[in-house]
Amino acid sequence: MKSFQFEQLDGGALTVSAEFVPLLQSSGLDSFHALMNSSDGTVAKNLLAERTTTRFELTDDTGTARVFYIKRHRRPPWKEYVKPWLRLTRPILGAENEWRAILAFHECGIPTMRPVALGRRNGESFLVTEGLEGCIKLSDWMERYLGQGENASSSPRADSRDSEAAAPVNAVVDRLAAIARQMHSSGLHHQDFYLTHFLLPAEQVDAPQKVHVIDLGRARQCRPLSARWVVKDLAQLNYSASRFSPADRRRFLEQYLGREIGPGDQRMMRKIERKTAAIARHSRRHQL
CATH class of the missing domain: 1.10.510.10 (Transferase(Phosphotransferase) domain 1)
Structure with a gap:
């Protein structure tokens, strides 16, 4: 079981794993706006207009390139709310559900992605994880x-x-x-x-x-x-x-x-x- 320490940044709009706070701060990515709107990286997945995944790299203080993925969630269309309701299920929208799931998987000892940051503001959100390279x-x-x-x-x-x-x-x-x-x-x-x-x-x-x-x-x-x-x-x-x-x-x-x-x-x-x-x-x- 792995536990994490988190810090709240940008007035609580950004939750960051403590070990990655210095790296994000030195890269100018320590706010919701900066991470949500950064154009750095390459698109890894773009099946829906309101949800895209981008791969990007940051160099840490040892000169090592670290790979990350950010999954951005824009405001979804109304049909994404209606379809689950018609099936009598709860809509699963935004980044927070996956963030909670990652922590739950770590808590019960199942290897998965390492959580880096969660951002939430005005119906938009994103999830940052460290890349599982190789x-x-x-x-x-x-x-x-x-x-x-x-x-x-x-x-x-x-x-x-x-x-x-x-x-x-x-x-x-x-x-x-x-x-x-x-x-x-x-x-x-x-x-x-x-x-x-x-x-x-x-x-x-x-x-x-x-x-x-x-x-x-x-x-x-x-x-x-x-x-x-x-x-x-x-x-x-x-x-x-x-x-x-x-x-x-x-x-x-x-x-x-x-x-x-x-x-x-x-x-x-x-x-x-x-x-x-x-x-x-x-x-x-x-x-x-």
């Missing part, structure tokens, strides 16, 4: 290790691996199961629990040890955690792990449950399969 997405790692054949079941590395080939795959499966188990037992659910939102240090591709969870914009914490959210997370992971074999999936579920799969687990497994199929249909329909 990592690859698990979706790319999967293609590297299990990308032979048309699908996972036809790949010789999926169902008939020797111990050397099986070791990194088993390690990834075990890490994913441990993350999912810890997350759900802590009342957390991700809502975008796909392999593309997991990062593995590049030097560990052949011997995975630590996996980071990213993109926590829709993650929430509630106790007790509804089975609906558990099924959704596990189905999203199941859908994205298309190259994994039935044996890999069974290993994941047994590691997640902390025991062998029994007759009483069949109902949950059927729900996961149905939700996985629904995600696949949605993805085909919208060409995702």
Whole structure:
């Protein structure tokens, strides 16, 4: 479990991790306006006009270039409020939800992004995190290790691996199961629990040890955690792990449950399969 110390700047509009206050101050980025309107960096993600993510670098007092990401949230259109209400759910808008989720993940020991700053003013907000450099997405790692054949079941590395080939795959499966188990037992659910939102240090591709969870914009914490959210997370992971074999999936579920799969687990497994199929249909329909 990692804890952080924070300082309030700019009249409370800016919350900054204490270790990054000197760096932001020396860079002239110690106010809401400066961070919200800085043009430095390169756009990393811009799917919505009201939400953009930019990568930028700052040089610390040792001369080391530090990489950061800022996710800016402008005022959303009214439809972003209406859609959740029609589904009888609470709108998740702005940067504060992801900020709280990052702190909650750290609190329960799940590796994720390091929080740097949160800014809020007049309906606009932003989140700054330190970059997880030198990592690859698990979706790319999967293609590297299990990308032979048309699908996972036809790949010789999926169902008939020797111990050397099986070791990194088993390690990834075990890490994913441990993350999912810890997350759900802590009342957390991700809502975008796909392999593309997991990062593995590049030097560990052949011997995975630590996996980071990213993109926590829709993650929430509630106790007790509804089975609906558990099924959704596990189905999203199941859908994205298309190259994994039935044996890999069974290993994941047994590691997640902390025991062998029994007759009483069949109902949950059927729900996961149905939700996985629904995600696949949605993805085909919208060409995702």
